[in-house]
Amino acid sequence: MAPDLSAKKICVIGTGLIGTSIALGLKTRGFEVFLRDIDHEALANSVKASGAKPWINETPDLVFVATPPRAAANVIRETLLAYPSAVVTDVASVKSAIFLDLEDLPTNAMARVVGGHPMAGREVGGAIGAQGNLFVDRPWVLTKTPATSDDSFAIVSDFVVALGGIPVERSMLDHDQAVALISHTPQVVASVLAGELLNASDSEVELAGQGIRDTIRIAGSDPELWTEILGENAKHVAKRLSNVAAGLESFASALLAGDLVRITEKLTAGNVGRERLPGKHGTGNKNHALLVVRVEDKPGELARLFQVAANAKVNLEDVRIDHSLGRMTGLVELSVASQSRPTLSEALEAAAFTVIA
Amino acid sequence: MAPDLSAKKICVIGTGLIGTSIALGLKTRGFEVFLRDIDHEALANSVKASGAKPWINETPDLVFVATPPRAAANVIRETLLAYPSAVVTDVASVKSAIFLDLEDLPTNAMARVVGGHPMAGREVGGAIGAQGNLFVDRPWVLTKTPATSDDSFAIVSDFVVALGGIPVERSMLDHDQAVALISHTPQVVASVLAGELLNASDSEVELAGQGIRDTIRIAGSDPELWTEILGENAKHVAKRLSNVAAGLESFASALLAGDLVRITEKLTAGNVGRERLPGKHGTGNKNHALLVVRVEDKPGELARLFQVAANAKVNLEDVRIDHSLGRMTGLVELSVASQSRPTLSEALEAAAFTVIA
Numbered sequence: 090m091a092p093d094l095s096a097k098k099i100c101v102i103g104t105g106l107i108g109t110s111i112a113l114g115l116k117t118r119g120f121e122v123f124l125r126d127i128d129h130e131a132l133a134n135s136v137k138a139s140g141a142k143p144w145i146n147e148t149p150d151l152v153f154v155a156t157p158p159r160a161a162a163n164v165i166r167e168t169l170l171a172y173p174s175a176v177v178t179d180v181a182s183v184k185s186a187i188f189l190d191l192e193d194l195p196t197n198a199m200a201r202v203v204g205g206h207p208m209a210g211r212e213v214g215g216a217i218g219a220q221g222n223l224f225v226d227r228p229w230v231l232t233k234t235p236a237t238s239d240d241s242f243a244i245v246s247d248f249v250v251a252l253g254g255i256p257v258e259r260s261m262l263d264h265d266q267a268v269a270l271i272s273h274t275p276q277v278v279a280s281v282l283a284g285e286l287l288n289a290s291d292s293e294v295e296l297a298g299q300g301i302r303d304t305i306r307i308a309g310s311d312p313e314l315w316t317e318i319l320g321e322n323a324k325h326v327a328k329r330l331s332n333v334a335a336g337l338e339s340f341a342s343a344l345l346a347g348d349l350v351r352i353t354e355k356l357t358a359g360n361v362g363r364e365r366l367p368g369k370h371g372t373g374n375k376n377h378a379l380l381v382v383r384v385e386d387k388p389g390e391l392a393r394l395f396q397v398a399a400n401a402k403v404n405l406e407d408v409r410i411d412h413s414l415g416r417m418t419g420l421v422e423l424s425v426a427s428q429s430r431p432t433l434s435e436a437l438e439a440a441a442f443t444v445i446a
Numbered sequence: 447m448a449p450d451l452s453a454k455k456i457c458v459i460g461t462g463l464i465g466t467s468i469a470l471g472l473k474t475r476g477f478e479v480f481l482r483d484i485d486h487e488a489l490a491n492s493v494k495a496s497g498a499k500p501w502i503n504e505t506p507d508l509v510f511v512a513t514p515p516r517a518a519a520n521v522i523r524e525t526l527l528a529y530p531s532a533v534v535t536d537v538a539s540v541k542s543a544i545f546l547d548l549e550d551l552p553t554n555a556m557a558r559v560v561g562g563h564p565m566a567g568r569e570v571g572g573a574i575g576a577q578g579n580l581f582v583d584r585p586w587v588l589t590k591t592p593a594t595s596d597d598s599f600a601i602v603s604d605f606v607v608a609l610g611g612i613p614v615e616r617s618m619l620d621h622d623q624a625v626a627l628i629s630h631t632p633q634v635v636a637s638v639l640a641g642e643l644l645n646a647s648d649s650e651v652e653l654a655g656q657g658i659r660d661t662i663r664i665a666g667s668d669p670e671l672w673t674e675i676l677g678e679n680a681k682h683v684a685k686r687l688s689n690v691a692a693g694l695e696s697f698a699s700a701l702l703a704g705d706l707v708r709i710t711e712k713l714t715a716g717n718v719g720r721e722r723l724p725g726k727h728g729t730g731n732k733n734h735a736l737l738v739v740r741v742e743d744k745p746g747e748l749a750r751l752f753q754v755a756a757n758a759k760v761n762l763e764d765v766r767i768d769h770s771l772g773r774m775t776g777l778v779e780l781s782v783a784s785q786s787r788p789t790l791s792e793a794l795e796a797a798a799f800t801v802i803a
Binding site for chain 1: 641657709
């Protein structure tokens with residue numbers, strides 16, 4: 090970590106999952122961090138979870154605005170004006186709408202603001218879900234205004250690195266289009282598909298298995314938060330939704346026309362599209378190998394499996410337990426570095442596990 | 447198991463995942479099972495995996511037709527005609543199309559056929575993924591033709607129970623409509639959404655996280671198999687796809703109109719729809735409680751976690767590792783019977799794990 094960062098006074102406004110994780114991550118790394126929230130209970134929880142102090146009247150060098158999206162523009166504005174030497178960044182999921190609201194700010198304020206969006210999160214919201222390493226190895230998009238100074242950008246970027254994140258510069262437009270595709274559209278698709286279950290009988294729904302469960306998992310997201318996010322990125326999301334809707338209508342037509350060739354093409358396109366998803370560290374799965382292991386329905390078998398991996402000193406990149414049965418017994422899929430696969434496979438077989446793929 | 451079943455000679459035609467799992471499950475439970483497949487290599491693998499014998503010239507009492515869907519109607523027909531006292535059932539994912547093809551069969555043949563669809567499967571296809579307990583506690587839909595005899599139905603139902611499955615009688619229409627909703631439509635939605643990734647730049651796709659990964663997981667399914675399945679259930683699937691397409695268009699309109707109230711309503715409907723999904727044993731999640739545990743990034747921590755659960759004699763109903771970081775460190779979500787939650791929570795905290803929810 091660059092030595093010039095350590096003297097900086099950092100304030101975080103908004104003490105939900107992201108704000109508390111930033112505070113915790115920076116505290117853990119030795120920085121002085123102060124917290125503010127209009128919700129006193131949330132602030133108290135965040136102070137407890139992060140070890141940071143409430144922000145009373147310190148003058149900050151850097152402010153992370155981690156409020157709900159609808160409040161972000163105003164809080165950024167007030168902070169820039171109240172602290173004329175502070176660099177200010179935010180964590181909102183959409184960038185253009187917020188910064189459009191700030192266009193009337195004077196250049197000396199705009200020079201000190203950097204848009205930010207850490208591509209990290211989890212389902213357990215609030216301070217209780219906070220983790221100091223939430224951002225480690227995850228992309229953290231940074232966007233500039235036309236006036237953002239190189240110094241301001243460098244400071245925010247350095248702190249992203251200090252938190253373990255990977256700073257990724259994008260234009261606001263590129264960012265908003267990207268999240269429309271990879272985050273906002275999947276959210277709406279999952280929600281609309283899940284909503285279709287309201288138009289079904291119990292006897293239909295009770296046959297559901299793991300496939301639909303995964304497909305609509307994120308339909309469990311908070312409607313209020315997502316209304317804000319989607320509302321701020323309406324145009325880009327609407328365009329992608331229309332594409333998907335047209336794709337579904339086209340699929341329906343191919344089905345009704347019995348055009349099996351076209352159906353296979355569309356399903357194959359889905360295979361290829363899915364392969365584009367990045368793996369760990371955004372590097373794709375090319376250096377990783379999968380092992381599928383059968384785990385018998387006996388107490389302690391999962392513990393034994395992970396102990397074998399730990400004893401073999403193989404680092405598990407990913408674990409997926411095959412829930413297709415809705416039960417714990419079944420297949421466990423382990424992702425490891427390609428060169429570790431033979432080691433782990435041998436160790437598992439030596440421990441009487443069946444490696445089936 | 448009823449004693450009169452044990453004298454039955456059982457043949458399985460088609461030695462993929464389902465056929466081999468049926469053979470293995472019945473062999474394990476002491477039945478005599480014979481296998482047939484036009485693919486000699488698949489047959490050899492299945493014989494090896496299941497311990498059943500190749501079917502040469504035995505006269506079967508019960509035949510499971512576990513071929514690919516497109517072959518099912520013909521194989522059922524040939525089997526009914528070749529073995530005039532055999533009961534025949536299948537495992538195809540769609541029922542009406544197959545049985546429409548068989549309507550010209552004489553009543554004494556139709557009396558001996560029962561449609562079947564085990565609601566179980568996994569991503570690892572073929573004999574290598576076979577498990578004798580694949581069907582345990584899973585619904586297995588059974589459908590009657592107008593001529594199906596009570597005796598035939600009872601025999602098939604008894605064998606489903608012998609395999610650990612839960613026989614669920616449905617009309618063919620009800621079955622096909624149900625799987626259109628809970629299996630076929632999610633498959634197409636995932637495929638079409640994944641296909642949208644082909645219409646994106648690398649810089650967009652590299653920001654993708656766990657949300658879209660789960661949403662399009664089943665887009666990795668086999669296009670050939672799914673073309674067959676979807677083609678046989680075209681009408682019902684097309685109807686649901688049009689509903690989802692209309693729902694997405696309506697969502698896009700609400701976004702463009704800035705109608706945040708309607709957006710929140712639709713997202714909330716998704717929450718409620720998702721809650722309808724059944725849990726383990728199709729009983730819903732009402733008797734289960736969740737524990738979210740933080741697992742530090744140290745070797746052996748996952749092993750230790752599962753060992754604590756095993757030592758506390760708490761049966762894990764489900765496990766989900768929060769992959770939002772794309773890394774192993776993070777949060778592990780454990781689902782347990784409600785009354786076991788305090789026990790497990792105490793045991794974990796005594797073992798220095800942080801239970802955060």
